Amino acid sequence: MxxxxxxxxxxxxxxxxxxxxxxxxxxxxxxxxxxxxxxxxxxxxxxxxxxxxxxxxxxxxxxxxxxxxxxxxxxxxxxxxxxxxxxxxxxxxxxxxxxxxxxxxxxxxxxxxxxxxxYHPVNITRFLTIVPQWETYEKRFDDERIVYLDPGLAFGTGTHPTTQLCIQALETYVFPEAKLFDVGTGSGVLSIAADLYGAKEVRAYDLDEVAVTSAKDNIRLNQLEDRIDVQANNLLKDVSDQADIIVANILTEVILPFIPDAYAHLEDDGLFITSGIILDKKDEVIESLIRHDFDILQVNQMKDWVAVIAKKTKKEE
CATH class of the missing domain: 3.30.70.120 (Alpha-Beta Plaits)
Structure with a gap:
């Protein structure tokens, strides 16, 4: 042993x-x-x-x-x-x-x-509950989504305030034909939630190979391995196409330099959902988003953490 x-x-x-x-x-x-x-x-x-x-x-x-x-x-x-x-x-x-x-x-x-x-089931929203794979849980509502996780010790339980904020935003903004990139996927919980909310195509990226393995395991646990693509990648480097929604639950120090790349990888009017932002850094992130031609749709807070939902606006010629 x-x-x-x-x-x-x-x-x-x-x-x-x-x-x-x-x-x-x-x-x-x-x-x-x-x-x-x-x-x-x-x-x-x-x-x-x-x-x-x-x-x-x-x-x-x-x-x-x-x-x-x-x-x-x-x-x-x-x-x-x-x-x-x-x-x-x-x-x-x-x-x-x-x-x-x-x-x-x-x-x-x-x-x-x-x-x-x-570790027991937790209701993140009215429509989504996270359940550990070894627990038995019965839906409270017919339209309730269940995300099964084996979180291990590497990427937490999926219930940190930043993750909850992202899930709440996905519940509001994901639409049936959406193509979504999950940047810094960790446990894969946001990719799973996006699929359950109806996204047509979901791709998950993480620089850490351990995270990629963890995400694949959890996606397989939810029987979504044929619907969600997981790859090891440094943010969106060498990704050539665009998405309707990008979600990134990562550190502020990573978010700030990533903003121009997120803009480039979004369709016109595409949405950038980002969290991992400590309250003291909120204004800095918002100012940078506006400076890079994003419109701020929502700023949501849970405890000392913030999520920002921003829309790409087409740059004037």
Whole structure:
């Protein structure tokens, strides 16, 4: 049985996405985020709730991000590089507080299965519910869509505020003949939701091969492998055609330089749905979208996270 090393980074919420990216870039076999707010503010319907809050595992301030490496990895180098890069986030304008980095041993059986007891179905909207593959769930409504996920530890549960905001936007804007690109697909949940909402063609892209595998597994779990194409790709590099809708739930630091490329890959009047935007960065993203000839249709907020729905306007000759 494989012995795993679990690195835990306790840090303030604002740094969570950046630290998760650092773990991925260091080669972590999985990343988990324990955020008390995800539990306290999760939408609840009756007794259905995604998680049960274990007070011992969730700090009152900040979050805990965990990455997993094997005993064969250079753990000293990983520890040094992790510490250096996390502290360096302050140089990029990300405030760092509550920082504590620790390492512990985890057996593969514990890592793979123990967390599953906390994961239950959650109603993201009136029309869509996310259900773990090992749970039994009966529809509340005839027109309710079910997304089955095996989230593992790499890409979360599909219920982070940014993902919820994107799903809500897809529910509003996807139309039957839509061609959609899901950029930075992660678990594939947005691609699955887009298909269930009626998109005609869905393509999912992610730079991370682990994400591509995860997305393919979840798409297969929903029996949509013949309808959704998943590819490893750096954003939309070398993609030559255009879509009616582009959805991108990625970091603000990636969104900003991606905006011109998103414009180029949209049909006239096409929609750009983007999230992963912390509240403090909202104005910067909106200003950049307007500067690149997007009209802002909606700005939606959940907790400290924002999603922007923008429409491509044809540039004047």
């Amino acid at each position: 494989t012995e795993w090393k679990e690195f835990s980074v306790a840090i303030n919420n604002e740094a969570a996405e950046a630290v998760s990216s650092i773990f991925t870039e260091l080669g972590s076999s999985g990343v988990s985020i324990s955020d008390r707010n995800d539990f306290l503010h999760m939408p609840e319907y009756g007794n259905d709730t995604l998680w049960e809050l274990d007070e011992e595992n969730f700090p009152k301030d900040g979050v805990v991000i965990k990455g997993y490496f094997t005993e064969h990895d250079d753990l000293d180098q990983i520890n040094d590089e992790l510490t250096r890069r996390v502290k360096q986030l302050a140089d990029y304008g990300i405030m760092i507080t509550h920082l504590d980095i620790t390492m512990s041993d985890v057996k593969e059986e514990d890592w793979s299965n123990a967390w599953k007891k906390y």
